[in-house]
Amino acid sequence: MRRVAKISAACIATAALALTATACGGTSSDNESSGSSSDSGKKGGVKIGLAFDVGGRGDHSFNDSAARGADKAKKEFGGDLKELTAKTSDTEADREQRLSDLADAGYNPIVGVGYAYATSMTKVSAKYPKTTFGIVDSVVNAKNTDSIVFTEEQGSYLAGVAAALKTKKDHVGFIGGVDVPLIKKFEAGYVQGVKATNPKIKVDVQYLSHGSDTSGFASPDKGKEAAQGMLDKGADVVYSAAGSSGNGAIEAVSGTKGAWAIGVDSDQYNIPGLAKYKSSILTSVVKNVDIGVFDLIKSVKDGSPKTGTNTYALKDGGVSLATSGGYIDDIQAKLDAAKEQIASGKVKVKTTP
Structure with a gap:
């Protein structure tokens, strides 16, 4: 399997504002979504990093739900939103690099959308204790991680x-x-x-x-x-x-x-x-992934980051039938x-x- 060069922190930070990750050399995904946007008009905005599962934004399902939560937060709080997308051939090294690149560039919180990020997030969250991470559909036992799970x-x-x-x-x-x-x-x-x-x-x-x-x-x-x-x-x-x-x-x-x-x-x-x-x-x-993602981002914005395991159940509207x-x-x-x-x-x- 092809080994992909690591994106430098400086490079990805620049990409977050203007360019794509591929313009800096390599990416951690053949299906990389490097969409990013900023809103400096709202003081104290957040830098949101989204590491999507395969399919990414536009899958009309799981990833799009997560994206709605991030979009809502960005609209309300301002700041930057950086998105990277997994590929089906990802290794643990690819996922770890993707999360590390976002952390190196100062994104906080960083959300791994999907259970596949559990192992890599366990490793990366330990290396970046001052960054808040979130994972959807799995539990990572780390002091700086919000495990967002559903019934x-x-x-x-x-x-x-x-x-x-x-x-x-x-x-x-x-x-x-x-x-x-x-x-x-x-x-x-x-x-x-x-x-x-x-x-x-x-x-x-x-x-x-x-x-x-x-x-x-x-x-x-x-x-x-x-x-x-x-x-x-x-x-x-x-x-x-x-x-x-x-x-x-x-x-x-x-x-x-x-x-x-x-x-x-x-x-x-x-x-x-x-x-x-x-x-x-x-x-x-x-499955209201958007609510879980928004709640995490808001908690970081408010200065009291959500951590631990947070379950969104049927009785609370975490899941529902349309x-x-x-x-x-x-x-x-x-x-x-x-x-x-x-x-x-x-x-x-x-x-x-």
């Missing part, structure tokens, strides 16, 4: 209830990007919700990549092929937790009359890039009842299949 399984349970109530064929599907514990939580909640509503319903499950291969989060063609396979076998509701690969699944579902897609992370019904498929998007399991389009209005009462059972603790949602 994905709870939102997915509600998606399973919705799928069970909407299927006309008693056959639904789940597509996971990569078969890692995080995505297994989505699967577990979804299948439990389906079966709790109607145990006779068949649930097909497929993962697009495995282990350290993260291509399953950034391959819309794979998502489309997987969804089409499920549709061909009789499924009429398909839920994808697969990053931008889910866009392909939504496209496939839109081509089948009477079939529904369930989106993830962002309210995908309202994503402009998916507008032509919106009539097929039943709902989305919204109602855009009105396609679940007819079953909303049953969904509300299921939500209340989870919030009260009457229903315990599994985190493993």
Whole structure:
């Protein structure tokens, strides 16, 4: 695997204001997003560093949710926003370098968007004790790190209830990007919700990549092929937790009359890039990564950085089921009842299949 030259702190700092990282020599990603902007009109602004997962800004899902939180913070507080994006072939050295480059350039806080940054952030946060780090979807036990986690399984349970109530064929599907514990939580909640509503319903499950291969989060063609396979076998509701690969699944579902897609992370019904498929998007399991990211940035701006593990749960609005389009209005009462059972603790949602 190609070894990429480290970007100097001076170089990346300059890039944050005017140039791209590639103009300084090398980058830590073949798919580098070097977008940065500044607003010196607001005194005391923050320098926000975002290290995206594969797919980056524009994935219509997970990364975009994180980006919304950073954009809101920058608009409210002013300052700089620097974005770097992972590639599917990343090594730990690549991720460590990406975080270190942001720290060297003075960005604070620095947010690693995705569980893949856990090991590298553990190392880098120790080297930069005066910098506040944040990681989404994993826990890093460091004094200067905010671990932003969600109860994905709870939102997915509600998606399973919705799928069970909407299927006309008693056959639904789940597509996971990569078969890692995080995505297994989505699967577990979804299948439990389906079966709790109607145990006779068949649930097909497929993962697009495995282990350290993260291509399953950034391959819309794979998502489309997987969804089409499920549709061909009789499924009429398909839920994808697969990053931008889910866009392909939504496209496939839109081509089948009477079939529904369930989106993830962002309210995908309202994503402009998916507008032509919106009539097929039943709902989305919204994971409010934007809230977690904004909360962290605001805490740094206020001088009291959030650290430790901060969980955003269903009962607190950390995860939710989107109602855009009105396609679940007819079953909303049953969904509300299921939500209340989870919030009260009457229903315990599994985190493993």
